[in-house]
Amino acid sequence: MNIDTVAVTAHSPMTQIGITTTIVDTTLLRSNPIAPLSEILAQNTTLFIKSYGRATLSTASFRGTSPSHTQVFWNGIRINSPLLGMVDFSMIPSGFVDRMTVLHGGASLQQSSGGMGGTLLLDTQPLFRRGAEIRYVQSIGSFATFDELAEIRLSGNNLESSTRLSLASSRNDFRYTNLRKKIYINDDEGNLVDSYHPVERNRNGEFRDLNLLQEFNFRTHGGNRISLGAWLTDSQRGVPVMNIDYRDSNTSKALSEVRSLRAVASWERLMTNGKCLLRTGWNSSDMRYAYWGDMGDGNLTQMIDSRTLFNSLTLHAEGEWAPTEKFVLSATLSAEASGVEMPERHHRIESSAAIWARYRLSERLGAAAIARQELIDGHWSPTVPALYLDYLLFRPWGVVLKASAVGNFRSPTLNDLYYQPGGNPNLSNERGLTFETAVGLSFEGRRWSISGEAALYDSQIRDWILWLGTQRGFWTAVNIERVHSYGAELKAHGQVVVGPNTKISLSGFHTITHAINNSAPSSAADRSQGKQIVYIPVHTSALTAGISIGNWSASYKWNHVGERFTTTNNDVATLYSRVEPYFLNDITASYAHTFRWGSANIRLGVNNLFDRYYETVLFRPMPGRNYSIALELRWKKFNNISDKRQNQSELSR
């Protein structure tokens, strides 16, 4: 893609004082709108995505914390399940997100409490380009994988309607040689005559995901903006079997169904010295798990049919006042009422108030402070404070030094409290304290730009909630004394224009994550103290190299995930106590052409280029080399010359 190089010089926004953020480039999101968000996150952010494969549960671990320690907001409403506390990123098509912001660590307190690892902000954005725009993307990939995305925008002077429809389906039955098991052949007398590793297909991995998003945006010249949006998800997925399963498809089958609805309505008024905002949101989900087995009669009979529902209503008010260029004061007030059926019913009401002051003391020095207070089911939480500082060290290179000290806490999920058996209504809130420092730089020449950031963090989290097994055969939620999470995040991006239509870019990151259980041993036999939390890799890295020449572009992605322990004592002598590290290589090539009526873009992709065998979770097979081809068509008709010019720039992307 070709983008005119634009030199930008500005002070960092007041909202960025002292915090570490990653803004995922809009062009990146729009370049592969059919990919699930989990793939975009894994390749372009320092979040570690734990996934069981395509269209399986994909959760985020941020700075060594658990999935429920990453708060996720969609257009300002939290979409974490009040039941499990986590978000399944495999259910979010990246084409439904126009802007993604990652708030690392302590930066999350700007948005809410509970983001011990960080917070993800997923937003859609109106364009208000008068006219009509239609986009359609069709992708066909290996294993009978089909992805479609259709988008229609209709804009008047001050009103815009945006409709997006995404459909993904696949047999997902990739073939592999199963080295984890053998087939044994015996003669009629029972003598073993042969054994071999079977060539199998991934079984029960088929899926069909439908997503529909409808939005209306309205603005006035007086600075009022009204937004209405509703996002419907309908997902049907098989539950893939492990590669040590000796049952065949005639003996067992499992199905997972999710229907969810998220809706948000907001009114915002922008004024000369501030803004105010009112928002209400709805987040509901109906989840079903069903299992069929052969009862010995050769027929599949349903044995399990489990249903869980949750609903969550959010009210949010926000005000911001900036009497001078150097000082901004914000206040927020939120309430969230959640209910679950699991199958018994439980409710919770959480209220939150925060006040946030940002002050630029000098041209180089900025400071911010937050105080947040919550009331959960009538119980006050401790006031959570945060202090942020940043200092411009060297202006020519844009070198900024940041530091922060942030408190945080997270209340148990409704599942932690009430799931039967094992829920623990006596759980304490988790409490955290994070110290962080970072240095970033950004400089550019006429034809090149370089930016980067290195951050160090140190978090102590007390009363971490963990599910542990019991003698009685079920697991129960307990508070463990202390987890020490510390590490580093390094990221860099460079870009150079080598010709009138040629550009080369390189970006990457590396994370070092230590998440250490520092709780006292439960018994003399317990060797988990001082060990890494399970399934948290110490090292992860990603590198993306891209080149664009005229209408052609190509990219090469390299991804590395280090070893992960599966036992709390990290004992490598124990069989299956670790998941092997792996490297993955993906390449894409695309060609875009602009027509009078719009544009077309064709994209070829090869994933797992070197056909590596790897597991992200023990005993879950992953596909070898696989291919995809995608065609994107855009049609636009504008009523305004300036909108057309803006569109030309975007069409050429």
Added chain:
Amino acid sequence: MKNSCTANFKRVIVGVWSLSALLFVACNNGKTPEQPDTISSGVYVLCEGNYMFGNATLTAYDPSSGTQVNGAFASANGIALGDVVQSMCIYNKTGYIVVNNSGVVFAVDPATLEVKGSITSLVSPRHFMVVSDTKAYISDLRAAAITVVNPRTYKKSGSIPTVGHPSTEQMLRVGSTIYAACASSDNKILIIDPTVDAVVDSIEVGLQPVSMVLDKDGKVWCLCDGGGWEGNPAGYEAPRLMVIDPDSRAVERTFTFALGDYVSKMTIDAAGERIYYLHGGVRRMNITDTRPPAEPIISIEGYGLYGVGVDPANSDIYVADAVDYTQSGKVYRYDADLNPVDTLTVGINPCGFCFNE
């Protein structure tokens, strides 16, 4: 009565998988688990692993030398044991290992642990009971049927429907019949006539009969855990230990524990005189006692005790400690006089023992 263990093995096999084998597999774009030395020995420790983790293993332990090999099945066969190893028994020079959530029973040579055959496509197998040289039963957690197989050819030959009882667990040979405990959300013991492979009667016991043993007087002892947790839709009552007379098929004696107690993993010594079970430690009770013991004979405060076994050869007691259920487990070996003898570090969630005499 357990299946009789007839195999004698004194031979210790030590094998080392060559590094080149691992490299060959890697060049074939795949990897196999690490393959340590193998030995076959007198005690097999079943390490259940975690459900849906696939990390079940088997530890082989030689009590005479104190040698052990973890991951012995994987070492002998080059493949994973599977997801949730549930039970193991040895009959007529063949070991039968039931791997519950992999839907398979492996038949192995008890001397080498090498697989001789397998019975696959089972729904949720739990226990294997050899009825005769040509017939065996496999109980199941979900299938509402007991699978009938030939233990020599490893072929399925039929099934015994357990109508009204979705699950069956431990089985026990009592005279000419087979008792099958319906332990999941149920309160019955089914009586099966193996000559016709059919359920012919049932005995009502306490909620969730999880263990059964036969004493030297031919009485059946049945441990019922009472539901295990408050709020169990199947019910919640005090655990009970019940003694059944097989002739009358009636409960003769009942010992009731306190509501909220957790009592599990009952076993009996080779003489059929003393039963052992987990209840805040390891407790031992003579079959003639009029009440359960007030205190455990082995008390390990705060430990995650998950299994107990008694060596029929010498009455040594083996206690399995799962610690926190997500790390390497421990096995503590005591002699018959309760003196500590050895401590083993084993796989994840050691849950049971199989003794090869």
